């Protein structure tokens with residue numbers, strides 16, 4: 304972090320006690336009550352400051368002056384916070400070096416949560432300070448008052464670069480905290496969203512570990528917290544849906560208890576899917592899933608259109624037929640609806656719609672004989688639409704893939720990279736464990752960093768990035784044109800029909 308302008312400091316003297324108290328109530332959801340930025344009073348004369356304020360603002364000269372005058376650096380203030388804590392939480396590297404040289408205890412517990420300076424630095428996400436303190440012998444396995452060790456805090460506060468550094472320093476990814484919970488359990492329970500669960504899974508965290516109190520697995524934790532994203536990742540990683548905790552409850556039982564229909568559906572579905580994995584039918588379906596889903600969507604749209612277009616005047620009949628159709632589609636998607644199948648659904652729907660648009664034009668509009676020019680123009684639009692759709696899907700959007708060798712190399716060099724300041728989240732992706740190019744971001748659907756990523760399009764089932772951006776824009780343009788042509792076709796057709804009906808009436 305750049306401290307040169309608009310410097311923020313945690314807890315100045317007036318606020319010191321308040322801060323120490325607030326720090327005790329830092330939440331695990333990434334919000335931090337203690338973060339009350341204060342502009343550095345530049346005009347303030349630091350020569351009159353007490354040592355706590357001077358430590359917070361990192362005024363080395365003033366601190367030296369006071370220590371030389373006899374201030375004991377090991378002495379905690381009335382909140383039981385030491386100078387090293389204040390220097391650590393404000394990322395004052397030079398001060399930490401000075402205090403340690405003067406005999407400050409690196410792993411001193413302090414504050415309401417009885418945490419070490421290392422814990423404070425981790426909560427604030429100061430990787431340089433974490434490296435610095437570790438060099439001076441700070442022990443990452445010390446637990447704070449809530450039982451969290453260094454790695455657990457890094458995960459809870461979602462500082463994944465720090466977590467990667469601590470693991471490279473030898474902290475076990477499945478090391479339990481004082482309550483017997485692994486970092487993965489905490490991530491699944493307390494952090495809503497795919498990260499840091501995904502990060503831990505990639506670092507080989509165990510999905511079958513159980514805590515010592517309730518014997519809950521990470522999946523139990525995710526279900527209890529209603530954390531759908533984390534549950535999804537854990538299931539993909541092979542977490543068991545039948546594991547029982549100390550009360551004999553499986554994750555499915557817990558999903559019923561927390562009244563989450565989505566989780567119940569997800570877990571029962573996975574269980575069925577796992578039972579059926581051997582079935583030949585399902586294997587065939589997954590091999591031809593793109594084609595089969597396109598057929599299903601096309602058939603559904605066609606049937607719905609045919610029902611609505613029926614000669615019968617009875618809306619009751621049409622309504623019941625539509626309900627039957629919905630029932631059949633529902634049955635089929637329940638039977639074969641794997642997650643891969645579902646992720647393709649929007650793309651198949653779009654393609655089926657385009658198919659029926661073309662059919663409508665050829666079967667209903669063409670016989671009415673629009674001029675050859677119009678026909679040629681429509682054919683051009685339709686070709687453009689299909690061509691640019693395929694180009695968008697087929698072109699690599701700019702995926703930045705590190706090879707397995709590169710990943711291994713990075714894995715071995717995390718310490719070197721961290722110490723060189725290269726684990727900055729802006730230039731390093733902790734999901735891919737590789738350096739990411741400028742303006743790229745990580746896509747969790749594609750599980751890769753994509754150069755100049757715009758978004759992940761569900762309609763093409765791929766990312767829109769640097770290389771396929773223009774094709775996507777052209778696809779949208781032709782889609783709009785096709786829509787306009789269809790509208791034109793409808794209006795013309797309707798008019799012709801009315802004319803014929805009137806004509807017929809007269810004759």
Ligand SMILES: [Zn+2]
Pocket residue numbers: 732733734735736744745746750751752
């Ligand atoms: Zn990435």
Ligand SMILES: [Zn+2]
Pocket residue numbers: 746747748749750758759760765766767
């Ligand atoms: Zn994507």
